[in-house]
Each structure stands twice: as C-alpha cells, then as structure tokens.
Amino acid sequence: MQMRPAELAAIRAGEVEVAFRRWERPRVRVGTRMRTAVGLIEVTSVDRVAVSSLSAADARRAGAVSLAALRQGLDRLHPDRPVYRIGLRYAGVDPRHALRESVPDAAEIDEIVAWLDRLDRASPAGPWTRATLLLIDELPATRAPDLAQRLGRDTPAFKQNVRKLKERGLTESLDIGYRLSARGAAVLDQEGHRRPVPDRPVPVPGIPLPHLGAAATRALTSHGVASLEQVAELSEAEVQALHGVGPYALRHLRAAMGAAGLTFRDDPGGSPAAGSTTEMS
Structure with missing residues (x-):
C-alpha cells in the first residue's frame, strides 16, 4: 500500500486516520504493520464502502480538503473498482x-x-x-x-x-x-574479513535520505551529506545550489524532514537537528 510522504507524516501526527483506495480486492488486512519512512503504520480496519456513502467526516479523517476532492481523487483512477476504507494508525518506530x-x-x-x-x-x-x-x-x-x-x-x-x-x-x-x-x-x-577500505569509518548513524532521484542523491552524498540530520545542518539555499537538486528533490526533502521533526538550518519555525531521536526507514 503506497502512501505519499505528506500522508505518512499526517498519520504519524494523528491528523489522518483513514485512507481510501480502489482495489479489486483488499491488499492489506487488519493488524498488518507496514514499515514506512516515518516508522510503523498499522492497519486497524478494512471496509468496502460505496462512494455515495462517503461523508465530509470521511474526507476530514482522510486529510482531503473536501468531500468533493476525495470523490474526485477516487474517480480519477480505476473508477470501475470497488472502494475500500482503510483505518490507519502510527504504531511506533521501525525496530x-x-x-x-x-x-x-x-x-x-x-x-x-x-x-x-x-x-x-x-x-x-x-x-x-x-x-x-x-x-x-x-x-x-x-x-x-x-x-x-x-x-x-x-x-x-x-x-x-x-x-x-x-x-x-x-x-x-x-x-x-x-x-x-x-x-x-x-x-x-x-x-577477520579483509574489508576493501580498512580505515573506512563506521557509517554515520541517522535517518537516510528519502528517494530524491539519482542526480540529487549523488549531489548530496558527494558533499558528505548522507542523512536528514546532515541536511538539517544546511540552509535550504545551500542545498538548492547543489547541481542536481531540483524542485522535486527539495519537495521530498521538506516532506521527509517534516515527518522526522527536522528543518533546514535557516527555517525560523523549525526545531534544531541536534538531539532529534525520530527514526525513518
């Protein structure tokens, strides 16, 4: 079950409790725990529903801007398939x-x-x-x-x-x-294996970079940036100036950092990277 970074962050924050999907048959079952970028997400319910039965409350619980927007999103792809309402909750960090x-x-x-x-x-x-x-x-x-x-x-x-x-x-x-x-x-x-680089440092712990595309990932790693905590030590302008980092990569970096409670160094409304204990997959 695929979920966007913003959707995952909202589930973790308790702002989204359900998701709606058009499937031929249920692809998850109650009790399933999915490993995601923000940690474990547990499936609490799976119910087949009629589009006509959806309410404004369903839209709010799903994080949709309106009931009309929720219905339009469901009608965009595979309108012939049944609709399932999946209850979701944040179940903790990935062990x-x-x-x-x-x-x-x-x-x-x-x-x-x-x-x-x-x-x-x-x-x-x-x-x-x-x-x-x-x-x-x-x-x-x-x-x-x-x-x-x-x-x-x-x-x-x-x-x-x-x-x-x-x-x-x-x-x-x-x-x-x-x-x-x-x-x-x-x-x-x-x-006692002979490792390729005997003096290779122990991998820096931290939250790995999200999927940004090959060019953006190479741009960051070539500058020694391999985790979100290291990204948070930079300003957004410094990251954007790296060749290969475009709007797509910045958008996904912001979403992943927001889900982890991190921000760019020059974001006045964010919290500092130091001391953050949030985990991602």
Missing part, C-alpha cells in the same frame, strides 16, 4: 533502526554468523552472504543492478538477499543502493 546502529557483543555475533551460515547452506546458488556484505561495504550507494552484475546474480534475487540482511540490521537501504551498518561492519571485522 530495525536501533538494531542496525547497535554493535553486537560476541554472543550476538556468534548467533548472526550461524544464521549467515544457514543462509549460505540453503542457497542453491552457493554461499552469498559475506560476498554481498563485502561488496556493499566496498561500493555503498551503488545501484542494485550494478552490484548484482558484479556477483553474477539477477537483480530480483540480489535484492531479495539484501532484504534478508536488512532484516537483521546488517545493511540499510539508501536512495541509490545500500550501505553497511555498524552492526554489519562488526560482523565482518569479527570474522
């Missing part, structure tokens, strides 16, 4: 954030290593876990197809493998590609 930034002790590393070994033994394509971790360490912020090609894997299978590593907090997704987490680095170091 993977704290996990990937925590350095495991010896017992935890032994458990992770045993799990990686099981994945390797179960893979029909042969061992892949350490090679994948080492490649991500060597080439952070690199497109998944390029990484998959270097390992001789097809892109969907490669992405599926990386998701398994991400679930254990060993990697994290960026707008382009991935990076090794502090937890993943600790595992490789404990096993």
Whole structure:
C-alpha cells in the first residue's frame, strides 16, 4: 500500500486516520504493520464502502480538503473498482533502526554468523552472504543492478538477499543502493574479513535520505551529506545550489524532514537537528 510522504507524516501526527483506495480486492488486512519512512503504520480496519456513502467526516479523517476532492481523487483512477476504507494508525518506530546502529557483543555475533551460515547452506546458488556484505561495504550507494552484475546474480534475487540482511540490521537501504551498518561492519571485522577500505569509518548513524532521484542523491552524498540530520545542518539555499537538486528533490526533502521533526538550518519555525531521536526507514 503506497502512501505519499505528506500522508505518512499526517498519520504519524494523528491528523489522518483513514485512507481510501480502489482495489479489486483488499491488499492489506487488519493488524498488518507496514514499515514506512516515518516508522510503523498499522492497519486497524478494512471496509468496502460505496462512494455515495462517503461523508465530509470521511474526507476530514482522510486529510482531503473536501468531500468533493476525495470523490474526485477516487474517480480519477480505476473508477470501475470497488472502494475500500482503510483505518490507519502510527504504531511506533521501525525496530530495525536501533538494531542496525547497535554493535553486537560476541554472543550476538556468534548467533548472526550461524544464521549467515544457514543462509549460505540453503542457497542453491552457493554461499552469498559475506560476498554481498563485502561488496556493499566496498561500493555503498551503488545501484542494485550494478552490484548484482558484479556477483553474477539477477537483480530480483540480489535484492531479495539484501532484504534478508536488512532484516537483521546488517545493511540499510539508501536512495541509490545500500550501505553497511555498524552492526554489519562488526560482523565482518569479527570474522577477520579483509574489508576493501580498512580505515573506512563506521557509517554515520541517522535517518537516510528519502528517494530524491539519482542526480540529487549523488549531489548530496558527494558533499558528505548522507542523512536528514546532515541536511538539517544546511540552509535550504545551500542545498538548492547543489547541481542536481531540483524542485522535486527539495519537495521530498521538506516532506521527509517534516515527518522526522527536522528543518533546514535557516527555517525560523523549525526545531534544531541536534538531539532529534525520530527514526525513518
């Protein structure tokens, strides 16, 4: 279930409680918890409704400017499909954030290593876990197809493998590609793997950049900006001046920063980045 950054921020703030979608059949069920850019969003209800039964109260709960606007939005795409009202609530931060930034002790590393070994033994394509971790360490912020090609894997299978590593907090997704987490680095170091850059610093903790497009992401990362907290240390004018950062990227940066309780340095109405504990996926 796709949701816009502004919609996610409103759900987190308690300003939006429902969403309306036209589906052939329900795509979520009650109790489903979705990992999003603002944390966990839980589905509290799923009901099929008639467009004619929608009210102004439904529009307000969905964050629509009016009942007419809500109905027009539903009629814009797939008007032949039934309408579902999905109850939503913010259910807390994504637990993977704290996990990937925590350095495991010896017992935890032994458990992770045993799990990686099981994945390797179960893979029909042969061992892949350490090679994948080492490649991500060597080439952070690199497109998944390029990484998959270097390992001789097809892109969907490669992405599926990386998701398994991400679930254990060993990697994290960026707008382009991935990076090794502090937890993943600790595992490789404990096993004695020769890492591509021995003096590579531990990944800076923080909220990853949202999806901005390749040009904008490269512009920011080339200036050492890889998290929203680092963006908040800059003025909006400084970010806009970077070649490759256009209106689309700025709009998504503002939405992601707003959802995380951050603002640009020169925003007089915002709160400072320091001390922020809000997490994103």
